Amino acid sequence: xxxxxxxxxxxxxxxxxxxxxxxxxxxxxxxxxxxxxxxxxxxxxxxxxxxxxxxxxxxxxxxxxxxxxxxxxxxxxxxxxxxxxxxxxxxxxxxxxxxxxxxxxxxxxxxxxxxxxxxxxxxxxxxxxxxxxxxxxxxxxxxxxxxxxxxxxxxxxxxxxxxxxxxxxxxxxxxxxxxxxxxxxxxxxxxxxxxxxxxxxxxxxxxxxxxxxxxxxxxxxxxxxxxxxxxx
Numbered sequence: 001x002x003x004x005x006x007x008x009x010x011x012x013x014x015x016x017x018x019x020x021x022x023x024x025x026x027x028x029x030x031x032x033x034x035x036x037x038x039x040x041x042x043x044x045x046x047x048x049x050x051x052x053x054x055x056x057x058x059x060x061x062x063x064x065x066x067x068x069x070x071x072x073x074x075x076x077x078x079x080x081x082x083x084x085x086x087x088x089x090x091x092x093x094x095x096x097x098x099x100x101x102x103x104x105x106x107x108x109x110x111x112x113x114x115x116x117x118x119x120x121x122x123x124x125x126x127x128x129x130x131x132x133x134x135x136x137x138x139x140x141x142x143x144x145x146x147x148x149x150x151x152x153x154x155x156x157x158x159x160x161x162x163x164x165x166x167x168x169x170x171x172x173x174x175x176x177x178x179x180x181x182x183x184x185x186x187x188x189x190x191x192x193x194x195x196x197x198x199x200x201x202x203x204x205x206x207x208x209x210x211x212x213x214x215x216x217x218x219x220x221x222x223x224x225x226x227x228x229x230x231x232x
Contacts, residue, residue, distance in 0.1 A: 001209060001210050001211075002207070002208070002209050003057070003208040003209060003210060004205060004206070004207060004208065005045055005175070005205075005206040005208050006203055006204070006205050006206070007043055007045060007091065007175075007177040007203065007204045008043070008201070008202075008203045009041040009043075009089075009177075009179040009201060009202045009203070009204075010028040010029050010030060010041055010201055011028050011030075011068075011198070011199065011200060011201050012024075012028070012030050012039055012041070012181050012197070012198070012199040013025050013026065013028065013196070013197075013198050013199075014039070014183055014186075014196060014197045014198075015195070015196045016186040016187055016190060016193075016194065016195045016196065017186075018189060018190045020185070020186055020187070020188055021186060022037070022183060022186055022197075025196075028041075029041060030181075033098050033101065033102060034098075036102060036182075037182060037183045037184070037185065038101070038102060038105065038180060038181065038182050038183075039180075039181045039183065040098075040101055040178055040179065040180050040181070041178070041179045042176070042177060042178050042179075043177045044174050044175065044176055044177065045091075045174065045175040045177060046173075046174060047170075047172060047173050047174060047175060048173045048174070050210050051171060051172075051173045053212075054212060055210040055211065055212055056169050056170070056171055056210065056211055056212075057169065057170055057171075057208055057209075057210055058167075058169040058208065058209050058210075058211060059130060059167040059168070059169065059206055059207065059208050059209075060167070060207040060208070060209065061167065061206075061207050062091070062130070062131040062165050062167065062204060062205065062206040062207070063204075063205055064089065064133060064202055064203070064204050064205075065202065065203050065205065066200045066201070066202050067200050067201040067202070067203075068200030068201070069155050069156075069200060070085065070137050070155060070156035070157075070198065070199050070200065071153060071154070071155055071156065071196070071197070071198040072085070072139050072153070072154055072156055072194065072196070072197055072198075073152075073153045073194070073195045073196040073197075074139075074151065074152060074153075074187070074193060074194050074195055075151050075187060075190070075191050075192050075193060075195055076149075076150065076151060076191070076192045076193070077148070077149055077150075077192070077193065078139055078148040078149075078152065078154075078194075080138060080139070080148070082184055082185065083138075083139070083184040083185075083194055084136055084137060084138050084184060085136070085137040085156060085181065085182060085183060085184065085197060085199070086105045086134075086135070086136050086137075086181070086182035087133075087134075087135045087136075087137065087179070087180070087181050087182075087199065088104045088105050088108070088132075088133070088134050088135075088178075088179075088180040088181075089131070089132065089133045089178070089179050089180075089202070089204060090104065090109065090129060090131070090132050090176075090177070090178045090179075090180070091129075091130045091131035091132070091175055091176070091177050091204060091206070092109075092124075092128050092129055092130065092175065092176045092177075092178070093127070093128050093130060093168075093170045093172040093175060093176075094124075094128050094172070094176065095176045096109075096122070096176065096178060097120075097122075099119075099120035100120055100121070100122040100124075101178060101180050102119065102120075103119040103120055103121050103122070104178075104180055105180055105182045106119060107121070108129075108132060108134050108162065108164050109121070109122060109124040109128070109129060109132070110124045110125055110126045110128060110129040110132065110164060110166070111164070126164075126166045126168070127166060127168045128166075128168075129164060129165065129166050130165060130166060130167060130168060130170065130175065130206070131165045131167075131204055131206060132163065132164040132165050132166075133161070133162065133163050133164070133165075134160065134161075134162045134163075134164070135158040135160060135161050135162070136158065136159055136160040137156035137157065137158050137159070138156060138157060138159050139152075139154040139155075139156055140154050140155045140156060140157045141154070177204070179202060181199060183197045184197070
C-alpha cells in the first residue's frame with residue numbers, strides 16, 4: 001500500500017548578539033550543539049503501527065522542499081574562505097548522538113570516512129541513511145546589496161549539493177530525522193563581520209509503500225534492523 005511520509009524542519013534565524021556569538025531570533029525549535037557553531041532540528045517518524053502488523057516499509061523516492069530563501073548579512077566584510085554555511089539533512093533508521101552529528105558536516109555518514117582525530121564517525125553504512133543530503137552555501141554575488149568588501153546582504157546559493165539517499169527498505173519502528181546546520185564565525189562586534197544567517201523551513205517528503213514480505217525474509221530484515229540499530 002502506498003504511503004507518503006513527511007518530516008518538517010523549522011526556520012533557522014541566527015543574529016549576532018554582539019559578543020561573537022549567535023542568538024536564535026526568534027526562538028524556534030532548533031537547538032545548539034554545545035561548544036560548536038552547529039544547530040540541529042530533529043524529529044521522529046513513528047513506524048510502530050506497521051511493525052506491529054509485520055509490514056516492511058519501502059521507499060521509491062525522496063525529495064526536499066524549502067519555504068523561502070537562504071540569506072546572509074555582514075558588516076564591512078565578507079570572506080568567502082570561511083563565511084559559508086553547511087547543511088546536512090538525514091533521515092536514518094538509527095539515532096545519531098551529538099558527536100556523530102558534528103561529524104556529519106565534515107563527511108557524510110554511510111561512506112568510508114578518513115581517520116580525523118576528535119571526530120566520532122559512527123558505524124553507519126548506506127542502509128541506515130534512507131534520505132541524506134549535504135550542501136555548502138555561499139553568498140550570491142549576483143543577487144546581493146553591497147560589495148563583499150563593504151556592508152551587504154545577499155541570498156545564498158549551494159555550490160555543493162550532494163544527495164546520498166539509500167531508499168533502503170526497513171523494518172525499524174522509528175525513523176530519526178535531523179537537519180544539521182553550521183554557521184560561520186559571527187562578527188567580533190555588531191559593526192563588523194557576519195551579522196545574521198537565515199535558513200528557511202524545510203520538509204522532506206518520502207514516497208513510501210508497505211508490503212507484507214514472506215515470513216523468513218521479514219524476520220531476516222527485522223533482525224538486520226535491530227543489528228544496525230545496536231551497532232552504531
